[in-house]
Amino acid sequence: MGQMIEGRWDCSSCGKKMIQGRYKHCPGCGKGRGADVKFYVADPNDVVAADVPEKGPDWLCEYCGAYAPDSAKFCTNCGAQRGDKTYFDVQQEQEEKAAQEAASHPERTSEPVRRRSPILPLILLAALAAFIIFQLIPRNADARVTAKSWMRQVAVESYVWVDDSGWALPQGAVLTESRREIRDYERVLDHYETRSRQVPEQYISGYSTEYQDMGNGYFQSVQIPQYATRYRTEYYDEAVYRNEPIYDTRYYYQIQRWIYNRTLTASGEESNPYWPEETLQADTERAGERDEQYAIQCEAEKNTYTIRLPLMEWQTYNVGDKVNLELSSGGTVRRVSHAE
Ligand SMILES: [Zn+2]
Ligand SMILES: [Zn+2]
Incomplete structure (x- = not known):
């Protein structure tokens, strides 16, 4: 339990200030304490040595508007029956009334937020849109086929002896050498190391004193603990691992x-392409991957374009044909078609 402090109050009738809590009537004008009284602590040293006369708050008389002590069953001013408003x-009630008044008269200090002009971002957006549209719009150009070309290639593979190694000996391999080698690593717990870290903790760094209004001219002092953070060193063990090699037999064979081995190429400008031919050595040589390319060359607006086409489409064009090119804004051919 804290100490008892004698509070003070101001007289609303004659304006006298700092009237001691023990006085139920103003020593200046004689008016009793009423609803407009609010107690306050003027000096924390106003400690009451003896026990305070009342523990509970004063109650307000509904008839004469004066405060009466908690122990009184009748108003000490007019004798009326006790009311239940403390x-x-x-x-x-007074706080709620003050809050309502504050809400109905909001302060007009907030200025309207100054907005950035929306015009500049709009211009940039429009420019970007225009650029994209420009990129997407192709233009057409009249052209003429000036050349045709084709190329066909076949890779030749040879069946030869090669050196290799592995963790198993394949069928048909001739072993040259085998030896123990590191195949993988295993993470193994080696030892523990003691490490430290800072751990925050709350502690009471002191006390502040608050004064609780008892509602009868007196206050009770209460000690409120003040918390602060401090760090303490905590030790813990951390596992340290090492990589242990795993050995296995490696075969060299x-x-x-x-x-x-080599690439065979056939190419030409005529319209009947063929695959390159060469006699392959039986058992030790075979044909591998094939590749084919067909292109036409077109001239338009003093530019020469080489256009690669699939075989079937390529065959429909002849040197001298009028064609239509769909060009991107970058100048690349997007489509070629026969002119109407
Ligand atoms: Zn007074
Ligand atoms: Zn009364």
């Missing part, structure tokens, strides 16, 4: 494989 009820 000093605290009156204080709460020679084995026969199909390996790329």
